[in-house]
Amino acid sequence: MSARPDTAVAHIAFAELQALLQRIFIRHGTSEAVACALAFNCASAQRDGAHSHGVFRIPGYVSTLASGWVDGKAVPEVTDIASGYLRVDAKGGFAQPALAAARELLVEKARSAGIAVLAIHNSHHFAALWPDVEPFADEGLVALSVVNSMTCVVPHGARQPLFGTNPIAFAAPCAGTDPIVFDMATSAMAHGDVQIAARKGEQLPDGIGVDSQGEPTRDPQKILDGGALLPFGGHKGSALSMMVELLAAALTGGNFSWEFDWSQHPGAKTPWTGQLIIVIDPSKAEGGRFAERSYELVRQMQSVGLQRMPGERRYRERELSARQGVTLTVQELEQLQSMA
Template sequence: MPDNNLQHKIVDVPTSAPNCVALTLEEVQALSYRVLTHHGLSAAQAQAIARIITAGERDECHSHGLYRLLSCTRTLQNGGVVRDATPVVSDRAPGVVAVDAQFGFSQLAFEVGSKLLIEKVRKTGIAALAINNCYHFSALWPEVEALVEHGVAALALTPSHSWVAPAGGHRPVFGTNPIAFGWPRAGALPYVFDFATSAVARGEIELYRRSGRALPEGWGVDAEGNPSSDASTVLDQGAMLTFGGYKGSALATMIELLAGPLIGDMTSVESRIVDAGAGAAPCHGELVLAFDPQFFSQGDFREDRLRAEKLFAGITDQGARLPSQRRFSARSRSLANGCVQIPEALLKDVQQLLR
């Protein structure tokens, strides 16, 4: 049934945009948790995912916010997710920690594995976290940001389902294959980027389909490899495209190798075969690397940190913006307003999941 208490709270939250409803971040997290546990997910798994979904809405990354509950519940219904999976952490080597997600979602696996990763990077300067057998649906910036808070630089990468054609081809081989990087900054927000090696995240195309809008040129092709602006054609029959042509294609290949065969897990093609048309979230692995800048410094860590700041100033002083600045501005706005704007149609779809 719909959350009547939530509906009552909505009335008390001021100023919603047209066709939107204002929810507090606490309400977004509570609704996410309720939906996930309603579909049988354990409390620990649901809490980890609810935190990530709330962060997505907070930062106005709408394709990774409440909208993701639709795919999460579809995965719980049709996929092979172990609803009460407890990740198993292995101390594999001085610089390597491995987590078997036990076919649960990746968020909880990262949370438990990152604790040992931080311990290792403090001792070795560089350390790796390999997550295996996880269902993955979210952005990677929450993970690199969580590590950057400890003063380390971080790199994360993962494959997905084979939805993306290589440059010069038209049959899907790659996943959207995101890569994210974070750099800590003293007294300033961290430098963070997170992007798919596809021209756009698949969730963005899904949102275009929901709204009936035509896709921009260069996002996808039909089954014959012809450019298509129809979201359903690209998603259901054709293929997405990499960004930057052969450059994006090469990066996507690198991610397939490092977060697939290197850590003993599946490629995007294999993940889609295992899915067998169920439409569940991709099941595969993830690789996270952490670097301690102070460990690598040749003795003057403060000067090295200033050198990095000069690099950032060289970008911003000419009017260019750093990656994630728009997202950080949205975060500040959401925290100041105390609420976020959720499309009414999406909220109804999410509440329907509680029936």
């Protein structure tokens, strides 16, 4: 029995957390470029209170690297296909360094052609999706991204799981304030949040998932033990999840969520699929006042009583983290230090 409660918290500066995570990645077999991209993503999620994609993910990254399932030193290959089309072969590595490798050219193409698409295949995405799109909005661009994952969602009207949690993320600039950003699993709940609920022993609301017999359950552990999630919003969410499979896998040349077999890699956690990112330059819009119009939308949403914009919680947590440091439990921090 420890005298210290499991919930005791520590605060650590963002840059320090980033450096710590970077050391962990490198020690467990990634290149410096890969460690840099993953550490930034993961530290950002922790900083913004998106805990299911924060340091909670580190053991999964480490066991995956140890299993040989992902190439932590892969060098992505960018191919310039057309004036609005870029392709990246992530070479069996992570998606974030693949995006980083193509990012500058993607922005250039979007500004020149008005719209551009980045199709990443042969990639592993194990992270929050909003950090991939938010930086485009910071540069005044509109971005939409989808990534498919691994079979755990039953299509509406079917009996067995097929789709991944298949998130959709969107970011748009907004005059005088933070960009409008959302990142939503097309499943009724993100997989990481089910894991967190299971760890805490909490029950879930109705409509989230089914057990291994296909029966509705509120027990997160039963969803994880051979059960499955449901799409959000019935047949509509299911259609969107299907669209994500088509855009993130069929259109990129990546695997569908059910096509990879990691059974020979015990400890592997990262889905080996594809990712699509569409970037639009709103300065091409009639009138060219996109960011001001965006702000007008926010103003109107507030005037009809909206208390919190999508993504607003992240910005509040980010501010808090800037003042007092990024919050994690003492236990988590010690675990990280032992892995570095």
